[in-house]
Amino acid sequence: MSPGPALAPDTTATLRPRTVAASRRTGWVMVLTGTIGWLASFQLTVDDWRLLRDPAYQPPCNISPVVSCGSVMSSPQGSLLGFPNMLLGLGAFAAVAALGVAVLSGARLHRRLWLALDAGALVGVGFVHWLIAQSLYELNKLCPYCAVVWIVTIALFWHVTVHCLERGIVPVPRGVLYVVRDTHGMLLSAWYGVIALLVLTRFWPYWSSLL
Template sequence: MALHRPTAALAVLWIVSGVLGGTVAFLLYLEYIGQLTGSDPIVSCQWGVLVTCGPNLLSPGGNILGFSNSIAGMVLFAGPVYAGVSALASPAGLRRWYWRTFGIFVAGAFVLVHYFAIQSIFVYRSLCPWCMIIWLVTIPLFWYTTGWMLREGVWTEAVPVRRAGRALSTWAPLVTVLDYALIAVTAQLRLDLLASF
């Protein structure tokens, strides 16, 4: 059975991403409770008409499973922390099924943050600051993790796939920035954010 182990730098990225994402999800949860009860959150995310959490948190998209997405975030962001700690604690590496499961969850998170970005920009016409931090964390988490998994043969040993993984690992910083830029430009064109400041 093939074992795979990421670099220490990637494992640390997972841990930092998970801690940051989980913390921001907790802040989102506090904001959500504040919206429901009328109480003030510890740190408000109401920064203006277009940069605010309100429309997003109480929307159907903000409660996609029937409860606040922030609750799911607090639980699921423990995954990258666990994966990072597991990688650092296992010098020989971990089995393929473990990394594939992690990769599926990371890919799901990636799809969801883009879905939420589209909903925020085109449906709710506002940007939630805490949500945007979660986008900022999840996007590189996906690109770096996917590059490593393809490069290391976690999904398949096919040479073209591993070559694509090496290329993605090399270009992950640029791909991440381009992903951010796509969301930012779309938000600017749709909402004219710069004019609101």
């Protein structure tokens, strides 16, 4: 009896490449958000160190009774994990910028690395929104450098998420993908608009006094 036909090897695992390239737009977003976030975190770290050495030191971001970062840095919310929050930013944003440079150089990152980056950005967004709530409704202060970190963290999360959806790293229904891809700029603008509206209404007595 002749042997039956050989079974074809299972190629399912090879249909989905382990490494995924990214557009230059995604690479530039990573480089810019990582660099800007790192610079803001660095300035906060320098000011925090100077405050520790000299409690009378006035950081340059202490602009008014509302727009100020000195009291924010010295608050319990400024050291949620037992050390200054900006130290997290120094490490995280440096890694994002380095990965962005790699993407712009043509590197293809592993799917798990993209997932880890997106998950880390999601955690960062959650942390940022907690800080926004604390700043507006507990500390009653608006820290300029902190606001910069808020902006770049949201932008990083949104663009990396869109990338993961477009490349199939995070599977979603095709209809959802089309909506996100076609309106991602508008959705991000709306996200920023809600935060700006919260800041405007929370400190409206102060803003109106400047008019």
